[in-house]
Amino acid sequence: MISLRGVTKDFGDFTALDGVDLDVAAGEFVVLVGPSGCGKSTLLDLLAGLTTPTSGQLLLHGKPIDGPGLDRGVVFQQYALLPWRTALGNVEFGLEATGVPRRQRVALAREFLDLVGLNGFEDRHPHELSGGMRQRVAIARSLAYDPEVLLMDEPFAALDAQTRESLQDELLRIWQRTGKTIVFITHGIDEAVYLGQTVAVLTSRPGRVKRTVRIDLGNRSEVRDLRSSTEFGRYRHEIWELLHDEVARAQRLEVAR
Numbered sequence: 096m097i098s099l100r101g102v103t104k105d106f107g108d109f110t111a112l113d114g115v116d117l118d119v120a121a122g123e124f125v126v127l128v129g130p131s132g133c134g135k136s137t138l139l140d141l142l143a144g145l146t147t148p149t150s151g152q153l154l155l156h157g158k159p160i161d162g163p164g165l166d167r168g169v170v171f172q173q174y175a176l177l178p179w180r181t182a183l184g185n186v187e188f189g190l191e192a193t194g195v196p197r198r199q200r201v202a203l204a205r206e207f208l209d210l211v212g213l214n215g216f217e218d219r220h221p222h223e224l225s226g227g228m229r230q231r232v233a234i235a236r237s238l239a240y241d242p243e244v245l246l247m248d249e250p251f252a253a254l255d256a257q258t259r260e261s262l263q264d265e266l267l268r269i270w271q272r273t274g275k276t277i278v279f280i281t282h283g284i285d286e287a288v289y290l291g292q293t294v295a296v297l298t299s300r301p302g303r304v305k306r307t308v309r310i311d312l313g314n315r316s317e318v319r320d321l322r323s324s325t326e327f328g329r330y331r332h333e334i335w336e337l338l339h340d341e342v343a344r345a346q347r348l349e350v351a352r
């Protein structure tokens with residue numbers, strides 16, 4: 096469904112991404128993990144159509160991505176909610192561009208706030224919501240206009256550990272219910288293993304796909320304390336090994352800069 100072919104992105108004479116190849120199947124949950132500055136956000140911006148590659152191709156259903164579109168929903172680390180609108184108003188905002196009539200917009204917005212567990216919080220403004228709740232609103236807003244793909248750039252990074260874990264479970268539940276294709280960025284190894292069907296480990300400067308690892312942990316919600324299991328530990332170690340050298344290399348490059 097999504098295909099990246101030799102995607103390179105230069106900023107002046109600095110190469111942020113160098114020949115990235117990646118395939119994402121319809122309905123797949125792919126996590127990109129890599130050291131700080133390896134180009135994860137750059138890659139997501141390219142997928143969102145916010146920037147264009149210096150060379151190479153990004154294809155969605157075989158067609159080049161040439162700008163932002165309602166087929167892709169983006170969730171950033173910082174909630175990007177409109178402070179003067181209520182939770183309901185923020186979710187409705189995402190629907191305004193789609194031409195859905197107002198009555199239907201309200202009903203849809205309610206439905207998606209319910210899906211992310213915010214039933215009863217429709218009339219609160221962002222400043223009256225916790226960080227986790229704001230991020231739920233952002234997720235509801237992105238889901239409401241029914242994009243095929245959800246692009247998520249470290250959406251839970253600013254949250255405390257407990258809220259992060261519960262939102263990870265919510266996201267898995269939503270993914271199972273809606274069958275969306277998800278590309279999720281993180282630098283957390285545990286988060287990558289817990290969420291991803293496939294984890295793509297990126298190299299540091301320039302960013303390339305070092306390895307893709309298929310994670311086979313079955314249905315997460317059926318296993319109690321999955322993170323403590325042997326298989327989970329094995330995957331975590333595998334990703335850690337792949338990342339370890341890259342993080343060390345990134346730090347050396349940082350010092351030399």
Ligand SMILES: Nc1ncnc2c1ncn2[C@@H]1O[C@H](COP(=O)(O)OP(=O)(O)OP(=O)(O)O)[C@@H](O)[C@H]1O
Pocket residue numbers: 106109111129130131132133134135136137138282
């Ligand atoms: N507009 C820009 N102009 C110049 N350099 C840029 C620009 N955007 C990103 N970069 C550089 O490209 C590299 C990749 O940045 P990017 O934000 O994609 O990394 P990242 O992997 O998302 O980092 P982090 O995990 O710290 O968020 C960095 O070295 C950054 O300084």
